[in-house]
Amino acid sequence: MIMHLREKLIEILKKSKLVSEKDLAKAIDEQSSKGGNLGKLLIDKEAISQKDLAALLSSELNIPVLNLSRFKIDPRVVKLIPEKIARQYTLIPTSKIGNSLTVCMSDPLNIFAIDDIKALTDFNIDPIISTESEIAEAINTYYAVEAPQLSDILKQARETSVPESVEVSKVEEEGTINIQEATQLSKIPPIVKVVNLMLSEALEKRASDIHIEPQERKLRVRYRVDGTLHDAFELPKKDQNAVLTRLKIMSGLDITQWHMPQDGRFRVSMRDKEIDFRVSVLPLTHGGKVVLRALDKSGLALGLDSLGFLPETLGLFKEAISRPYGMILITGPTGCGKSTSLYAILTKLNTPDKNIVTIEDPVEYRIEGITQMQVNPEIKLSFASGLRSILRQSPDIVLLGEIRDFETADTAIKASLTGQLLFSTLHTNDAVGAVTRLIDMGVEPFLVASSLIAVTAQRLCRKICPHCKEPAEIRPAVLERLNIKLDLKKRRRVYHGKGCDKCNHTGYFGRMGTMEIFLVDDEIKQMIIDRASEDTIKQYLTKKGMKFLRDNAISKWLSGQTTLEEVLRITTEE
DSSP: OHHHHHHHHHHHHHHHTOSOHHHHHHHHHHHHHHOOOHHHHHHHTTSSOHHHHHHHHHHHHTOOBOOGGGOOOOHHHHTTSOHHHHHHHTEEEEEEETTEEEEEESOTTOHHHHHHHHHHHOSEEEEEEOOHHHHHHHHHHHHGGGSOOHHHHHHHHHHSOSOOOOOHHHHHHHTOOOHHHHHHHHTSHHHHHHHHHHHHHHHHTTEEEEEEEEOSSEEEEEEEETTEEEEEEEEEGGGHHHHHHHHHHHTTOOTTOOSSOEEEEEEEEETTEEEEEEEEEEEETTEEEEEEEEEEGGGGGGOGGGGOOOHHHHHHHHHHHTSSSEEEEEEOOTTSSHHHHHHHHHHHHOOTTOOEEEEESSOOSOOTTSEEEEOBGGGTBOHHHHHHHHGGGOOSEEEESOOOSHHHHHHHHHHHTTTOEEEEEEOOSSSHHHHHHHHHTTOOHHHHHHHEEEEEEEEEEEEEOTTSEEEEOOOHHHHHHTTOOOOTTSOOOEEEEOOOTTTTTSSEEEEEEEEEEEEOOHHHHHHHHTTOOHHHHHHHHHHTTOOOHHHHHHHHHHTTSSOHHHHHHHOOOO
16 A cells, blocks of 8 residues: 555656656655655655645645635634644644545645544545645644643642742842742742743744743733734733743753843754743842743744845845955844844855854854854953954954944954954944944044945834735825835835734734845945045945835835835834
8 A cells, every 4th residue: 555655656746747757766765765755855855846746636636725824724623633643644624514524634645644533533534635834834823722721820830739939029028039939839830831831832923032021910921023022921920930930940040149130041942943042131120020032043044035135135245245355244223133144144154164253242043063152241251352362263254243342343344354254233223324333433444445345234124914915005195295206107006914813913924124235346435535424425325226225125015025104114214
């Protein structure tokens, strides 16, 4: 039977000619030696896409294809197959009529899966086809409803036979915490489950940060999703010390110290991903506030092309990073994606023939093959002193976390002039402002002009939710008031999100980068040496056709990726 199914798939693939004979032969050999699913091996090797394979099987086997993202499943039907089985075979039940259960599968040739769910449910199984990614998303969506509720876990915590928590009022008055009791409470199953569920739910909702905030009568938990904070849930004040101690233990922090800021990190494995959490603890009136930053390295491997920059801007950026030496600056406020862009660059440039060294505060993503150093003021290891030490290590590429003062700027510029490609960040509102900021720090203009390759400024704008996207109206009066010039005679269609469960009724789902960039040519070098004003440099760049932040953001609006409100939120009028 196994051979028959395998041969059937091979026959279908050969007949379709969608997969080259060479790729098919390699996948067959790998399956013979290591096992696994032949279709999945071909998809993993990018020999065929999930959609093409699903369409091919549908055509050859006369089994319909279902777009799960547009199909609503009755939760009562989902309950007929346990989550463990659904994940094991990558399938989900979609409907039940009489004694027949329709099951959406990524591999309808898997007779073992069909037999197992037939025996489990005692229904006749009618398979239909969808892609593995759509089924996985549906499983996460529909089975998440069955996850344990926090209220149930906390009820269990109250019923568990453990010593009662310390009264908060007493803790605040005396300024002490019963460490032994808090540690004991942090290890009981309900508290562990609360923390684990909080991390899991935050990742499911695509949160970049988790804020755990002690208040007078409760412990508030909020998630930052697409740059905006949302209330998640509240915990009883009596469980505060146990939850915070649990997080400090996971982060390797000193649980006896509650009056000083602390920083730590830990890693969790979830849904076949490893997520690092950077932890910051800040002492407050009502207890220690904890903020966890989720750092997912999987997105970095996708490279710069996945960050959402426009092709023209991205082309200039790639041209700049191909230079052998010099300095490239990325500017923008905190949380605008500077670190993500820099790490995506380093991942692209990380080859065995390059010595890449970073000095950061703190090290966010840990990347194999790259030497990473963290500044430490306690031992007088600053950006400037660390950079001087790095230069003795014969680096090819250097990432300097931030230029904060003259000493760091001077050392960085001189390093870029001696044969290193150096990346760093500055907190300025736009790209041109970085030039005057360096000169204001005390760096000689001729050194700035000689070292700079390119300067960029970037922001993150929210993307319209694809699940509730609908056409919107362009109002001429609004464009006139905002001084946005568009030819309305051309047929233009823009969109907005009306709000749905997928996007938490915000109308936005995910974020993308928008960037302005200029390469330093001979004319700009002379302007820098002559200490030309920002306006003069901007006028020259405008004549050259440079697209500024607002221009880039408007292009994304007109292409249906974001909204005009989002354009105005992230940019200022030039």
